[in-house]
Amino acid sequence: MTTQQIEYVMMLAEEKSFSAAAKKLFITQPSLSQFIMNLENQLGVQLFDRNTYPIKLTPAGEIYIKNARRIMDIEREMNAELTDLMNMKTGSLIVGADSFRASCLLNQSVSAFHDKYSNIKVDVTEADCSELDNMVIRGDIDFYIGASEPDPKNFHKEFLANERIYLAVPQGYSINTILREYALTDEDISGNSGRISAVEPVDITKFADEPFIMFGVENSLNDVVNRICSASNFSPSQYTTVKHLQTAFSFINSKIGVGFVPDSFIKYGNIKNHPVYYALDPATSIYEIILVSRKNKYLTKAAVEYVRILKQLIGFGTWI
Secondary structure, eight states: OOHHHHHHHHHHHHHOOHHHHHHHHTSOHHHHHHHHHHHHHHHTSOOEETTSSSOEEOHHHHHHHHHHHHHHHHHHHHHHHHHHHTTTSSEEEEEEEOHHHHHHHSHHHHHHHHHHOTTEEEEEEEOOHHHHHHHHHHTSSSEEEESSOOOTTTEEEEEEEEEEEEEEEOTTOTHHHHTGGGEEOHHHHHTTOTHHHHSOOOOGGGGTTSOEEEEOTTSTHHHHHHHHHHHTTOOOSSEEEESOHHHHHHHHHTTSOBEEEEHHHHHHSOOSSOOEEEEOOHHHHEEEEEEEEETTOOOOHHHHHHHHHHHHHHHTTSOO
16 A cells, blocks of 8 residues: 555545545546546455445445554554654644633643744644544544543543533522522632632532533533432433533523533633532532543654643643
């Protein structure tokens, strides 16, 4: 396999269209069609089923893609090791995170890394937790920062910090008057005020009559929220499901319903208007933020140094 063959086949497999793949490869559609046909003749097998729409890989094509990814992994690791020999004078790093953690938690570490290693390119990829797992396995990203528990057979995890979920209730809801003794402000949470430890966690069943904003299964916060609700035998009677935390927060501030918000978003989300916050049972509302990489993957010096800077920021309290 040549690099060009792998690139063209993988692009076509991804786009499932000769015209779309050719456009991304900056070649003409006839040129791509002829290239794939010549490759199939060379291999003596058909890689793509052209009788379906969109086109799809044949069993032989699946085998080709599987082994092409192995070759790409070997090439990436070789390039990474060669880069390390150059004492981090050049190279790249790709960090994954879901959208809210990318916007709230990575800015300081990426900035600090750039200040020290300006010649190393850092890209941040935003995706849902399940897609981040796939991207790590494929080698599309070096590692990601998340909260879901990865399969230990395929992934290595490293603890970074604890995160806590708070119940967020729109300003003006009458229940805030009833439960004022439990209420917390964003200043309490951001400044770790004495009220954080002084105020008792609220019983979530007290909000049984309120509409809720819940997360879809693709959001890693969904597992935490389900654990909180299950521990109290609570199930919202009416709710709206959204995909992203930013959407949930905007719905809460628009008084559509109450919802769940992590403290990292409250502290670092650059938010102007806040709802009222309530602490929940720490046994279910506190969870780990972890760094996830592929098991047995070679981590470059750039990746190791970035993680060191990230942990240093956490240790100094400038992140969590």
